[in-house]
Amino acid sequence: MSLKNDRFLKALMREAVDVTPVWMMRQAGRYLPEYRATRKQAGNFLNLCQSPELACEVTLQPLRRYAFDAAILFSDILTIPDAMGRGLYFEEGEGPRFKKVIRTAEDVEQLPEIKAAEDLSYVMDAVSLIRKELNGSVPLIGFSGSPWTLATYMIEGGGSKDFRIAKEFMYNNPEAMHLLLDKLAAAVTDYLNSQIKAGAQAIQIFDTWGGILTTSHYRSYSLAYMQKIISNLIREADGRVVPVILFTKNGGLWLESIAESGTNAVGLDWTIEIGQARERIGNSCALQGNMDPSILYASPAAIRDEVGNILESYGAGNGHVFNLGHGITPQVNPDHVSAFVDAVHELSPQYHA
């Protein structure tokens, strides 16, 4: 089945496109009333992730409303630790939590290996089903959290303001931390390759918490493991390259290192000017980003202006996938998302002439 809209994949490979492709982190999410309805039907968030039919449904919902150039698998970043027996759960109004936390080297040693195709078969079933339902309209992105990001949650037992426990573990048990990250890197590699085999056409690695590290610890505890994953990914499927996007939130200081990781594209948060990022890494990678998600609370006219600013900052030429600098938040008016997506498509042709 041929892909009707391959702008997203082309832009990631720095090939010519007619308009700048756009998708949105957390595009299947709580800002959409139809998402909230499906989530209610599922009973809770985990049921929603674990039902291939419902995960497929919420993945497709934003594509029915908006002209996004890619779909992204609906899932949680913490499926891997859950499959490793950590007991993921969600309390209403709180973030994710684990029943069993990692606090010692023994905890790390005892962590079981997983086989993603079996232990996370519900994810692969969702991927296959979404591909079937997309029917070649746009490509499907698979994803995983980075080893460091997964490790912080597994050690803290949930989210954290200062990641004190995770950092304490890293500083006091560097060998155990590296073993944990090594195990997670193997699991993430297997997980992403299984997603690619099931139909994912591009991969994004979410390094949500790499940006809380010092420069040298970022390199050794986060980037090194993402690099290892990338070098072991299946890089071709259906006769096309499966491009990789690496997104480290608050990673603006480290763009040059990230660009050398083997990734095809670097995801940017909104704190850096995309034009400056392009100057710094030259033509080595595509760039994805980077509008402040909060601008979606402004008027449609202000949103359009900001889209224009970012397109102008990136400038003419290939290699830009438009996105937010982080996930859309639940209180955004869905009409503002139309203003955003339409502005990208309407204002960008001049940069691809």
Next chain:
Amino acid sequence: MSLKNDRFLKALMREAVDVTPVWMMRQAGRYLPEYRATRKQAGNFLNLCQSPELACEVTLQPLRRYAFDAAILFSDILTIPDAMGRGLYFEEGEGPRFKKVIRTAEDVEQLPEIKAAEDLSYVMDAVSLIRKELNGSVPLIGFSGSPWTLATYMIEGGGSKDFRIAKEFMYNNPEAMHLLLDKLAAAVTDYLNSQIKAGAQAIQIFDTWGGILTTSHYRSYSLAYMQKIISNLIREADGRVVPVILFTKNGGLWLESIAESGTNAVGLDWTIEIGQARERIGNSCALQGNMDPSILYASPAAIRDEVGNILESYGAGNGHVFNLGHGITPQVNPDHVSAFVDAVHELSPQYHA
């Protein structure tokens, strides 16, 4: 009265010193049992800030234990909005809150001017008393939150994860936001000048939340107002320059602009390598920082190693004030602070030979 230890002031002016001076953000804080005892005696946090005697006592406590090269006024960054009638309060285990929030242009227009010397006389009384009690042992740092940082709390009504309301206000009411920041800049200027008149010998501006902005919004909504403040500060007292330190958390991308603000020193969080920061801004400013506060949870030997790494990264020469990259957290073992301070003094002479 002559200053017995002026390393800190000299380093901020990029003058030669014998060893690298060190102090610690939040050095008067909950990690110290004597602080917790005084806070208990005060009844609550606001009483502690508003009693010059108790504020003086907790300011001096860390200096009795550790060889810090500077004292910093104990106070809260939200005293100005409180004096403007916003009703600051603290709930146990929560951050600061305001009873009256700013949500409209009218709210901004109605915000009263303050006269710091009268409306915040308890702060000036604390400064005078601390100076008297310090008796020339080390210099005293005065401080304020940045206008942008104060504005976020005043609009949100407290801390926030994504500052949605503050950003929404900024994007939808840019004129009102600029008026608010202008009023706050005037108040901060008056507040800091009053502290200098009362005895503060150096000034730090805490821009805790500037780092959540885009590059262009950081310049126009945060840095521009800090620059205005700096240009209106009293810059000499007791026959010496009163140096200014500007600290934007997550401001590593913008060091060059910060260094051009008129500040004497740039405060760094831990995400940037201090040697790279020095390369980027050359010899235009001193640098303050930048050890990850979480390293204080590691062993004394690991703390000493990291101090050594940072000293080596900065390298030989003048212009380095050692500090953490952010405030010390309550759970740190006080003995680890000794390891930190002693390491700075013991390992740094080679860089000042």
